[in-house]
Amino acid sequence: MKRKKISAFALTILCFSLFLTSCDKKIKLDPKNPTTVHLATYYSSRQLDELEKLTTEFNEGYGFEKGIIVTVKSTASIQKINKYLIDSANEVAGSDEFPDIFITYKSILPYLKGKKEVINYSDYFSKEELAQYVDNFIKIGTIKQDDKSKIIMLPLGLSTDVTFVNKTDFENLPKNLGITYEAFNNFEDLIEASKKYYNYTDSLTEKKHDGKALYGSDSLAEHIFAGMQSMGKSIFVQDKDTYKVNLSKEDARILWNTFYVPIINGYFSKYAKFTSEDMKTGNLLSATASTAGSMYFPEKITYPNGDTKKIQISILKTPGMKNYKKVSLQQGGGIFISKSTPIKEYAASEFVKWLTNKENNTRFALNTSYAPVRKDNTEKDFIENAAKENNIKEISKNSIIMSLQQIKNEDLYIPPIFDNYENIRSLIKDIFDKEIQLKRIELLKRADSGEDYDTLISEYTSNSSFDKWYDDIKTRIDKSLKNFK
Template sequence: MKPRRFLVFVLIFSLFLAACSPAQKDHAIQSVKVLEPIQLTLWHYYVGQNQQTLEDAIVEFNQTLGTEENIIIESVSHGSVAELEASLSNSAKGVINSAPMPDIFSCYPDKALEIDALGMIADLNPYFTDEEKAGYVSSFLADGYFDNRLLILPIAKSTELLYINATAWNEFADATGLSHTALETWESIWTTAQKYYDWTDRQTPDTPNDGRIMLGMDSVQNYILAGCKQSGVDMVDAETKNIILNLPVLRKLFDLYISATAMHYFGGSGKFRSDNIKSGELISYIGSTSSASYFPTWIQKDTTRQNIQFLALPYPLWQGGEPTVMQQGAGMCITKSTAEKERAAALFLKWFTGKEQNMAFAMNSGYLPVKADIYRGEDFKDALQKLDQGNESQKNVAMVYDIAFQQVSGYTAYAVRPFKNSYMLRPLLLSTLTSAAESAQQAADTLKKQKMSSAQILSSLNLEQRFADWIESLEKALQNEGISYQKI
């Protein structure tokens, strides 16, 4: 990355944030000291470096401000968002053998609505002054408001990018004359992935139909939601409390994803696509900026270890669509409790989202800090340059910030506004699309054995009927969950 260009984007992003939030001086954290120690439990889903950074921060809090204020924080990692949300639901509903509700917990807006409906989430407004709230990036803070109640405090945010094994891509691009422009739109990515499959298939002429997958997605749900938004549709309509099934738009998204997966142009296995990069199963994937630190610096090729170069590109667009990308990242909620516990929990969150702590937590892995003045400070610029001069993983994170800043200045960041039970749309999209893709892939594999061409196979897949079947299965799933929807 070129340092001069890099700092230009930092400046652009800083100006963007300046428009969103007024500059603020550090606000003093008001003491809540009590005589008896207050012990608070914090549940989260972070793993690896993110977990270590959070736990280091908690140790620091306990030894400094926590000691002064007689507050002790204990953290518990639940390993994944799904596991954390299941535990939260069980605890909030009082399921037998479930643990008591934590005092503080990581939470996405849709799950927060579910827990709030049970009367378990504290409104944070009484614990944060207007001046303190003005210090957060306004669009980040807005995600946590429901009916003028602040239920979620932003901790760190992320967006999605296209990650590439540049070593493998360059070899393919040199052989085919392609450039990065072939990865700008979903339509061109489909064509490029087909070319990659055919190119790798030709390398083993004695073994037909063994071409390799080019692209994976960490979240096919985000592919659908962002694709709808790029096409002018909010699939989750919080105003009417409906899931919007816009059939022409969904047909476009369905056909591209299902056909590419059926033909082994798109794919992946296991939990994270970065693992598929390391195994050599994929050469690219769509993932969160927060996954940058997990991108491998080497892969296992045949029986040898091969170092690879990293490349990050902006999130793909649909031709003619509005530049839109998902804004995501769980914030933290405080469980309704005594006034003393709620104030103590709020004190910790104020401290954790302070400049030094928030910058350290976010920048270890590609998250975006949530305080506006962080981006305007020299410390942030120095930290970015330090990353760019660090080890390979740190350089990867620095590149991610570069591309993320470009997206902020050129894309609309989209955060879904949920309504009651709308959180179920994500698992329903995943399960129904996975089923549809597996069925189409089995059919395509059978047709390949009959030595049909790619064009013949795609024609024979009958995507129109498969789309109708998918919509029917999605409708039934929504009905079973009691979620209202509108088909247009």
């Protein structure tokens, strides 16, 4: 009896192993009775258009032959897709069934814990198939669970931030200013260059203190996180089942000098919702933004009086912290497959394989300005040729190439996984962006009312102002973290 029990157990394990390693042999799809899988995404505009086109091609071609139908639903934003998934997982009245495939950020996972699980791609992809993806992208999608590494997210297209420079006007700056492209290597040099540019543009008009900012960024929160990582630290530290803020006064002073001080002085700024809009109006000469937004950067400037001027854009790496290891800012979510039935999981994995093959992934990436994700379609020469064949704009092509250089050669900032991360990210963005911009506006109003400008700058950047600012932001971040795991 004991031998029979052991044999039965061994047979069960053997069958399960065969199932995991030979899904295509074990599971039989039926083209006459196709399996439908539902995909939910936050994509909008060009990303959504391209995904829908590819999905239609799949349904009419490979999917039709295999017996798989894929539907696509978009919520058009990260916040909405996360709410959609949480409502579905909790079976909130009126919510849809939980999707078989979803595209979002890893930060959603804590909210689904205990409700919905995702597959380990290693169960459906061979080692050879997974080895086709860029190593850093696999790293982003890997988590530790029960002391084992699991690949729970695969990339369709990711982006890093790059710096867009108005080459036409930048190279026409007076040579005696001493501002060169090398200034964009790190924030410390960029601050000095921005100060020179502000003073120069201020001197062009009779009005005092109306100089222009040289630089702006759409990603100040990510700069904070990447800056801390480059110094070998994290702004968040795990303490058992909770996270706590990890921001010493010394580190906060570095961040203050790097971001607060130049914004208060008007050297860095952002006037519109996106820096691409500021460059269209000539309010900024350079900006750090996601490669996915490259198509929105201008080919001409339109001035307030209606005059226009054609410009060229140079693409550079994002600035880093001087004397520290460079960390790049990675943006973009990934593809998850929900745990459900073997046939649904298999059908979903077949679609993901098809969607991320060399041809389809290249097409998606080039048409959305995301970086392709495979080792066989990320070389510069391949991108150059593919962009030419597909009539891709120069700015999108160059931003993808620069993005891939950063991805392959630099460390990436990978967001931690804990509840409320997105809300805390928004809080930090407000602290280092909107709130400092408002202080700058307040300072200028006081100066216009007759107060001495230099005295005001000294007041807003004093040690006592820093101490008050530090205590305030530490308390607010700590409070946001306190009740979340």
